[in-house]
Amino acid sequence: MRGLMFDSQLLLHSFLWRTERLFADKQIVTRLGPGEYHRYTYRDFGKRARRLGDAMRTLGIGPGDRVGTLAWNHYRHLETYFGVPGIQAVLHTINLRLSPAQQKFTIDKAEDRLLLVDVDQLDLVADLLDLGLPTVEAVVVLADSVPEHRLPLPVHCYEELLAAADEDAQFEEFDEHSASAMCFTSATTGDPKGVVYSHRAMVLQAMCLAMHDKLNMSESQVWLEVAPMFHCNGWNIPHTALLQGATLVLPGAHPSPADYVDIIEDLGVTGMNAAVTIGTMIRDAVRASDRPRDLSTLSTLWLGGQAPSKAVMKWFRDEYDCEVMQGYGMTENSPQICFFALKSTLADGDDDEIYALRQTQGLPIPLLQIKVCDQETREELPWDGQSIGDFFVRSPFTASEYYKDERTKDSMIDGWLRTGDVGCIDPEGYVLLKDRSKDLIKSGGEWISTIDLENSLMLHPKVAEATVVGIEDEKWLERPLACVVPSDPSLTADELRDHLLAEGFIKFWIPDTFLFVPEVPKTSVGKYDKKAIRGVVADEGLERAKAALGAG
Incomplete structure (x- = not known):
């Protein structure tokens, strides 16, 4: 009927x-x-x-x-x-x-x-x-x-x-x-x-x-x-x-x-x-600026493309009472997949708990389904905030295929879009992106999230920008390399190592090398261009890459 x-x-x-x-x-x-x-x-x-x-x-x-x-x-x-x-x-x-x-x-x-x-x-x-x-x-x-x-x-x-x-x-x-x-x-x-x-x-x-x-x-x-x-x-x-x-x-x-x-x-x-x-x-x-600036009318700042740092979130809130939020999207999804919203049942959390939620990618938007799957077996994993795998999504606004492109078969699988992102989902439904699958670092058999390192580096008061990539290592196969734009020229690598240890990272996760650069290379849509950094290091070697990236 x-x-x-x-x-x-x-x-x-x-x-x-x-x-x-x-x-x-x-x-x-x-x-x-x-x-x-x-x-x-x-x-x-x-x-x-x-x-x-x-x-x-x-x-x-x-x-x-x-x-x-x-x-x-x-x-x-x-x-x-x-x-x-x-x-x-x-x-x-x-x-x-x-x-x-x-x-x-x-x-x-x-x-x-x-x-x-x-x-x-x-x-x-x-x-x-x-x-x-x-x-x-x-x-x-x-x-x-x-x-x-x-x-x-x-x-x-x-x-x-x-x-x-x-x-x-x-x-x-x-x-x-x-x-x-x-x-x-x-x-x-x-x-x-x-x-x-x-x-x-x-x-x-x-x-x-x-x-x-x-x-x-x-x-x-x-x-x-x-x-x-x-x-x-x-x-x-x-x-x-x-x-x-x-x-x-x-x-x-x-x-x-x-x-x-x-x-x-x-x-x-x-x-x-x-x-x-x-x-x-x-x-x-x-x-x-050489004069006070008034951004007090700005109450909502949606920053996307990658997760905004807690430091940026806090600055806009403290200076202008402006809420910085984020979503998670991609061209293939028209583009939004998730958007942050604080559930009323979680609103009584303390500042650290609320910021931790705000640094997730948020909740799936209406009409969209998302799942996280084991990278090898593709079996669906539980929403426990711990089980890390590939994100798959589907909705009425998710692409069913690429335009005249054989790569469709690699991404559109059994009615779902494989996003190419890796992470987990907590029991409340908050999606936490750990990395692009190609940006995760596997060092000595252990996965290292570049996003977690970047977010913590951006909390340092002397850091303006930071990104982390994996580079080849003879012993561990891959090790993290950090490219950092200092906001204070007195910043040292030892300060950053101590900061990351204080943030709770184990020593094995901490980058072996910190490059202090005038600017982090960016893609055509303003994201940090990790591919370009990896490419310079692979083509030139680390020492010559320092000069190519302008590292001091």
């Missing part, structure tokens, strides 16, 4: 009906420069998104066609989030921080027909075209006019296209399983892997974020979207903000940590999401 319900489709552009009627006068604000902002309403946004859809049709873009973007976080890029999938085309947000070879790979793999690009990306596009982009037919410049360029293809002005288009053009209803967007993983190993999101998956993910009490994406929020819109759909925050009518703030092109501080002060930002490294850099920018 079937239920007697309308079969309305879950489509991204269905959000516009709600937003334009309930929150028409709420604003989207984009930083243009120091103290300069572009503002318009959700009413204006809806009209321009429909104009964009109509303009895309005029350019011959239709259902299933891929449209690539090379753009920063700004209002025009946001319009593509709805205007392109609204006509059943597929938005491919190209990672600005990938190498040109990897960018070409993703454009070719996606078979993008059209590229929408910021002015500062035109030279890059010309270089990519020189390498050969056989499927790209034209380029649209996201600007008021088209500057001089050396592109051999037809080049259109975004604003001229919108001016000639119909703001009353309608987005039709179609199958919710249709592809809406495409992102590629940031290629920690091998070529980037393509993930194709459906409208249904992205709508459900946004609804899950909207209902989360700690994120509190409500109409009253002034939310700063720092996470790149070219990576994992900006963690789906733009869709969730629009759904809830929150004021959405976009930092524009080439923002610096000091710019984020200015934006928070200028606009009274109440919430923001960013990589952990950005949170650390904002703290350091405030400390280095």
Whole structure:
């Protein structure tokens, strides 16, 4: 017996009906420069998104066609989030921080027909075209006019296209399983892997974020979207903000940590999401400022990509009464898997117990199932907070396969996604990530968690950044190496060894070598680039690697 319900489709552009009627006068604000902002309403946004859809049709873009973007976080890029999938085309947000070879790979793999690009990306596009982009037919410049360029293809002005288009053009209803967007993983190993999101998956993910009490994406929020819109759909925050009518703030092109501080002060930002490294850099920018900075409006700071340190959490709480939270996600899961929430039954714990919980990856979000399995037998392990294995997940927003990629068979197994992460789950359901499977160190037969070491190193008052990797060792096969950015030049390796011993680590876990470096290498999405560090040591040897990494 079937239920007697309308079969309305879950489509991204269905959000516009709600937003334009309930929150028409709420604003989207984009930083243009120091103290300069572009503002318009959700009413204006809806009209321009429909104009964009109509303009895309005029350019011959239709259902299933891929449209690539090379753009920063700004209002025009946001319009593509709805205007392109609204006509059943597929938005491919190209990672600005990938190498040109990897960018070409993703454009070719996606078979993008059209590229929408910021002015500062035109030279890059010309270089990519020189390498050969056989499927790209034209380029649209996201600007008021088209500057001089050396592109051999037809080049259109975004604003001229919108001016000639119909703001009353309608987005039709179609199958919710249709592809809406495409992102590629940031290629920690091998070529980037393509993930194709459906409208249904992205709508459900946004609804899950909207209902989360700690994120509190409500109409009253002034939310700063720092996470790149070219990576994992900006963690789906733009869709969730629009759904809830929150004021959405976009930092524009080439923002610096000091710019984020200015934006928070200028606009009274109440919430923001960013990589952990950005949170650390904002703290350091405030400390280095020649005048007092007021971030007191900021109450929610979601730091992702890796676990934020207790030191950063405490600094924001002590200085501004701002709660730093984290989630756990990946491109393949649209992206969220877990998000922190403190259960009321655990709220009476002392400070150390609460911080220990906040440094977990949180609880599985609604509609998602997670399990931890033995790495060899794949048997499911108990949720006891001790049994460590591989995480597997499944949900309506988990990728069932990679786009035209043989590596699907290694990750999508029996209806579950093997995340590549290793950890445990406690009896309350809190997920604790111990490491990426490739980053765990096996030294003398014993597993060492680089994340545990990093979190403790970051607690030292003289440490600004720290990451730990495994390097080859003749006796133990692997040993931990720490790369540390000191905040105080007087810091010594012996201080760090004593600190780790005081934190409860056994001597065997403590790194043999501490490299004091000016900056930890980072990936295209702001994570510590452990692969790069391991590669330098493997290729150059430890002594030459010290010079290559700038170690003092």
